[in-house]
Amino acid sequence: MTTDIKLIDYLNVRRSTPAPQLTEPGPSREELEEILRLTVRVPDHGKIAPWRFIVIRGEERVRLGEAALALALKKNPDLSADFQSVETTRFTRAPVVIAVVSKAGPHVKIPEWEQVMSAGAVCLNLLMASNALGYAANWLTEWVSYDPEFLPELGVKDGEKVAGLIYIGSTTFPPVERPRPELAEVVTWVGEA
Numbered sequence: 001m002t003t004d005i006k007l008i009d010y011l012n013v014r015r016s017t018p019a020p021q022l023t024e025p026g027p028s029r030e031e032l033e034e035i036l037r038l039t040v041r042v043p044d045h046g047k048i049a050p051w052r053f054i055v056i057r058g059e060e061r062v063r064l065g066e067a068a069l070a071l072a073l074k075k076n077p078d079l080s081a082d083f084q085s086v087e088t089t090r091f092t093r094a095p096v097v098i099a100v101v102s103k104a105g106p107h108v109k110i111p112e113w114e115q116v117m118s119a120g121a122v123c124l125n126l127l128m129a130s131n132a133l134g135y136a137a138n139w140l141t142e143w144v145s146y147d148p149e150f151l152p153e154l155g156v157k158d159g160e161k162v163a164g165l166i167y168i169g170s171t172t173f174p175p176v177e178r179p180r181p182e183l184a185e186v187v188t189w190v191g192e193a
């Protein structure tokens with residue numbers, strides 16, 4: 001189901017939905033392919049696509065939660081039952097989780113920083129493409145995006161980094177506004193038109 005809200009109206013209210021507020025249904029395989037086709041239309045200096053996606057669905061989310069728990073217990077054998085449950089349910093908070101993986105590295109022409117920024121653009125575009133198909137989404141990282149022992153569980157290779165884990169699903173929660181920066185705090189005007 002695509003939404004046909006005007007772009008300016010969308011940008012005026014665009015918000016993430018916290019992962020715990022995401023439920024079934026999630027996007028189908030066909031919808032995910034459309035979401036990803038929209039997503040890859042990002043600025044990318046040199047057209048080198050220095051990023052890739054790992055689409056995590058179904059039982060794989062459960063396996064990843066169990067792997068997260070095993071690793072969390074290895075680090076802290078006294079982990080409380082509540083925190084153990086946080087780990088086992090980490091990836092099942094949403095029907096679909098997409099890992100946006102940055103492949104940024106040394107390149108003959110394109111600075112690594114620009115490759116990293118392109119991965120950030122991908123993450124935001126993935127949130128917006130999900131919204132365009134009527135789904136809510138949340139860009140998280142959390143410890144599982146950084147732990148060198150967990151990254152192989154996700155399928156992230158040596159030299160790659162997780163730019164974001166994008167949780168996608170449906171929601172019944174109304175969006176709640178959050179404070180935005182005052183323009184005066186973040187904008188410097190120079191010259192006059």
Ligand SMILES: Cc1cc2nc3c(=O)[nH]c(=O)nc-3n(C[C@H](O)[C@H](O)[C@H](O)COP(=O)(O)O)c2cc1C
Pocket residue numbers: 014015016017018138139140141142143163164178
């Ligand atoms: C790179 C990145 C990583 C983030 N990781 C987390 C996280 O691990 N946990 C969290 O609660 N929020 C995290 N956030 C913030 C959430 O995405 C948050 O919901 C978002 O800032 C809401 O903004 P929005 O409503 O304007 O989309 C992260 C944001 C970014 C850009």
